[in-house]
Amino acid sequence: MRAARDPALRILGIIATIVVAGGCATSGVLDVGYQATTPMTFGPAPTPPPRIAIRPVVDQRVDPTRVGLPSKKSGQNVVTRRPVVDIVHEALVVEFRRSGYSLVSDRSDVAVAAQVEEFWLDVVNGYKRVQYVGRVAIALTVIDGRGSGRLLVRRYVGIARREADQDIERAGRAVLDAALARTIHDAATDPTVLAALAVAP
Numbered sequence: 001m002r003a004a005r006d007p008a009l010r011i012l013g014i015i016a017t018i019v020v021a022g023g024c025a026t027s028g029v030l031d032v033g034y035q036a037t038t039p040m041t042f043g044p045a046p047t048p049p050p051r052i053a054i055r056p057v058v059d060q061r062v063d064p065t066r067v068g069l070p071s072k073k074s075g076q077n078v079v080t081r082r083p084v085v086d087i088v089h090e091a092l093v094v095e096f097r098r099s100g101y102s103l104v105s106d107r108s109d110v111a112v113a114a115q116v117e118e119f120w121l122d123v124v125n126g127y128k129r130v131q132y133v134g135r136v137a138i139a140l141t142v143i144d145g146r147g148s149g150r151l152l153v154r155r156y157v158g159i160a161r162r163e164a165d166q167d168i169e170r171a172g173r174a175v176l177d178a179a180l181a182r183t184i185h186d187a188a189t190d191p192t193v194l195a196a197l198a199v200a201p
Contacts, residue, residue, distance in 0.1 A: 028071055028078040030121075030173040034091035035181055036098065045100040046198055052101050053108035053145065054092050057085040058115045060139075067176065068121035071168060078172065084119045088138060091184050099188075101197075108145035110197055115139040117155070119180075121172050132168070134160045134175030136183045142196040152196040158182030 061084075068078025080087065092114060096103055118137035123130060135157070142152040160178035164171035187193055 028068070028076045028168055028172075029081055030067070030078065030169060030176060031081045032067075032087055032173055032176045032180070033082075034087065034094055034184065035177050036094060045102075049100055049102045050109040050197060051104045051107065051145070052096060052197070053104055053106065053111040054089065054096065055111055055113040057089045057092075058113070059083075059085050060115045060117055061119060067119050068123065068168075068172065071123070072125075078121055078123075078168065080119075080176075084116055087180070088114055088116055088119075091180060095184055095188050110145050110151065111143040113141040113143060115141075118157070119176070121168075121176055123168065123172070126163075129163045129165060130171070132162050132164060132171045132175045134158075134172070134177075134179035136176070136179040138183050138187070140187050140193065142193065152192055154187065154190060154193060156183045156186045156190075158184075158186065 064084070066077040066079050067084065070077050092112065093103065096112075116136075116138055118135050120135050122133040122135075124133070136159075137155065137157045139153065139155045141150055143150050158179040158181070160175040160182065162171055162175050162178075164174075
């Protein structure tokens, strides 16, 4: 009877190992996305609205392969489910469309170029709870679409903090979402940016 049970026990052990490994593999993968937190955006756009081209976002981080150090629990790097450049590009598109601007791929009046300098999550373990700190830094350049050069260059930094239980997927995502939202909000409400965008078609 014991010999008959051993193969079954071994199979159960293999299944348990696969389940645990699968859980660890997904630990630290954050589904970060842009959540608009204010009605104030890049506008409202003038009438008629200038045609704006949003250029592909450039990743200038020192280490673009991750957004946080490996967790002690899983040993996996903290990463975002989608590329950081796609997340930032989507945030810019959402805000410009909310403001009524016309987005085009060519023959634009102005172009917007963004560079990601930081997109990072720090995890500080406390006695009972964990502090999560998200930091996002983006350099934004407004360029004359008719070829006269750069109209404006600004850098924006958003920081968000939260104390929570050891749930990096939920709390880590929340602080990075909030840090990104603050960064985009600061850019969208900067009077100098609004002035640079007000280029007559």
